[in-house]
Amino acid sequence: xxxxxxxxxxxxxxxxxxxxxRCNYSSSYSPSLFWYVQHPNKGLQLxxxxxSAATLVKGINGFExxxxxxxxxxxxxxxxxxxxxxxxxxxxxxDPYSGGYQKVTFGTGTKLQVIP
Amino acid sequence: GAVVSQHPSRVICKSxxxxxxxxxxxxxxxxxxxxxxxxxxxxxxxxATSNEGSKATYxxxxxxxxxxxNHASLTLSTLTVTSAHPEDSxxxxxxxxxxxxxxFGPGTRLTVT
Numbered sequence: 001x002x003x004x005x006x007x008x009x010x011x012x013x014x015x016x017x018x019x020x021x022r023c024n025y026s027s028s029y030s031p032s033l034f035w036y037v038q039h040p041n042k043g044l045q046l047x048x049x050x051x052s053a054a055t056l057v058k059g060i061n062g063f064e065x066x067x068x069x070x071x072x073x074x075x076x077x078x079x080x081x082x083x084x085x086x087x088x089x090x091x092x093x094x095d096p097y098s099g100g101y102q103k104v105t106f107g108t109g110t111k112l113q114v115i116p
Numbered sequence: 117g118a119v120v121s122q123h124p125s126r127v128i129c130k131s132x133x134x135x136x137x138x139x140x141x142x143x144x145x146x147x148x149x150x151x152x153x154x155x156x157x158x159x160x161x162x163x164a165t166s167n168e169g170s171k172a173t174y175x176x177x178x179x180x181x182x183x184x185x186n187h188a189s190l191t192l193s194t195l196t197v198t199s200a201h202p203e204d205s206x207x208x209x210x211x212x213x214x215x216x217x218x219x220f221g222p223g224t225r226l227t228v229t
Contacts (some may be wrong), residue, residue: 036220043122043209043222090159094218103150105220106159 002027014115021079021110022072024066024073026072033074034092034104035065039065044090048051050074086114117143122221129200129228131137137195137224139210146148146212154207154223167192200228211227 007022025031030109035047047058055067065076074091117175119142129135139149147168152160164185165173172185184196193212197204205228212219 041207041225044220046220049217103162103165106161108159 001029001030001094002093002105003107004091004107006089006091007111008110009108010111010113012113012115013081015083016080019063019076019081019085019112021076021089021091021108021112023074023076024072024092025074025093027093028085029094030083032064032094033065033067034075035059035063035076036090036110037090038090040087040111047076064066065068075077080094083114086112118214118217118219119143120210120219120221122144122208122210125222125225126225127227129226131197131201131228134196134198135200135226137197137208137210137226139193139195139212141191141212141214141219144212145169146214147190148213149184149187149193150211150213150218151185151193151195152209154209160209168193190222196224200226202228204228209212 003026005024013019015078032101033050036044038044039045042099048057051056058064063078065074067074091103094104121140121142131139148190149166151163153158154162162175163178166185166187168187168190174180181199187193207223207225209223210221
């Protein structure tokens with residue numbers, strides 16, 4: 001069984017300051033992990049993904065995440081927040097060998113607010 | 117590559133009517149597609165797995181007679197919400213699988229009045 005926990009439902013940062021969105025996972029297998037962003041009334045956009053290669057993953061728009069197996073974490077970071085980063089962020093875990101496709105589990109989401 | 121579209125992006129229907137949502141993989145073939153539902157301020161909940169050429173697999177608690185899924189071709193899956201009620205109002209998102217990864221559509225906002 002797999003699960004993912006996003007520890008913060010809301011995060012508020014000032015523009016230009018660092019962003020940290022936390023995610024912990026549980027998986028019986030070597031997981032694939034993803035971060036998606038969703039702007040209001042929009043679909044999901046993939047920010048980055050970890051698939052057992054480098055543990056530090058760089059994504060789009062300056063975001064990156066580090067896979068830490070010992071801590072079962074995959075936190076999302078960005079050095080400097082921009083107003084356009086305000087959105088909902090989802091951490092997602094997948095079981096790579098479930099029925100021939102990757103069935104994913106979504107976290108509950110973290111809403112990022114960026115204060116001017 | 118790996119683009120998934122949904123149509124319509126928004127739909128408003130009257131209570132008791134049915135509405136069909138299409139999910140298309142535009143530049144690849146997908147034998148498996150997923151349908152999710154997102155409640156306001158909530159995460160995405162998997163509704164069903166759509167398999168080309170066979171019956172869909174529904175998650176526990178999802179009414180298969182209410183949410184009809186047809187995966188008629190390798191690039192198209194449809195979700196029909198039958199006899200819609202206001203509580204069916206939601207954001208529906210599909211995904212298509214390519215090489216063990218899911219690619220998500222932009223979503224469809226359904227409002228039942």
